[in-house]
Amino acid sequence: MxxxxxxxxxxxxxxxxxxxxxxxxxxxxxxxxxxxxxxxxxxxxxxxxxxxxxxxxxxxxxxxxxxxxxxxxxxxEVDAWLERFRGFWTQRLDALGTELARGKRQRRLDERQARANPGRRTRSDAP
Known part of the structure; x- marks a missing residue:
């Protein structure tokens, strides 16, 4: 099998x-x-x-x-077979990691701004 x-x-x-x-x-x-x-x-x-x-x-x-x-x-053996395909998703996973980090940084910045300026809309609050 x-x-x-x-x-x-x-x-x-x-x-x-x-x-x-x-x-x-x-x-x-x-x-x-x-x-x-x-x-x-x-x-x-x-x-x-x-x-x-x-x-x-x-x-x-x-x-x-x-x-x-x-x-x-x-x-x-399965890992060795999959090795030739890792290049297809490695770049995409790296890009996803970058976007996730960027989003976390933006949320932290928005939270700081919201604490400093209560009632003011932040980027993540925008429609």
């Missing part, structure tokens, strides 16, 4: 998010996924199996418990 087929499913993405926080028992994963997605324990187990077989998760036995964790190798 292709990495993007695996990651395309919201349940599997959420499971990976849970595992990214550290090793989890299958029971702990099932409890969260059942609560958030309303799917059965066998369905969650199937998603865990897909993640394991695709190499995104590893499992180890500890007594009767099964403990799952993230295997980063497939994620590194």
């Amino acid at each position: 292709h990495a993007f087929d695996v990651l395309g499913d919201p349940v599997r993405r959420r499971i990976l998010e849970l595992l990214a926080d550290g090793e989890k028992s299958s029971g702990a994963v099932v409890a969260v996924i059942q609560r958030e997605f309303g799917i059965s324990q066998p369905a969650v187990s199937q998603h865990l199996r897909v993640l394991r077989e695709a190499g995104f998760a590893t499992v180890r036995a500890e007594g009767t418990r099964r403990l799952y964790s993230v295997d980063t190798r497939p994620l590194q």
Whole structure:
């Protein structure tokens, strides 16, 4: 199964998010996924199996418990594939950061002016 087929499913993405926080028992994963997605324990187990077989998760036995964790190798491959596309959004994200900073500065300036001149309209108050 292709990495993007695996990651395309919201349940599997959420499971990976849970595992990214550290090793989890299958029971702990099932409890969260059942609560958030309303799917059965066998369905969650199937998603865990897909993640394991695709190499995104590893499992180890500890007594009767099964403990799952993230295997980063497939994620590194996805990251390497995405690298060629980062240039498309890096400039846009930089520009967005600049605009957000500009807006914050303007709001601070407007707030100072409003405190200094109560009742006077500021740029952000303008229609």
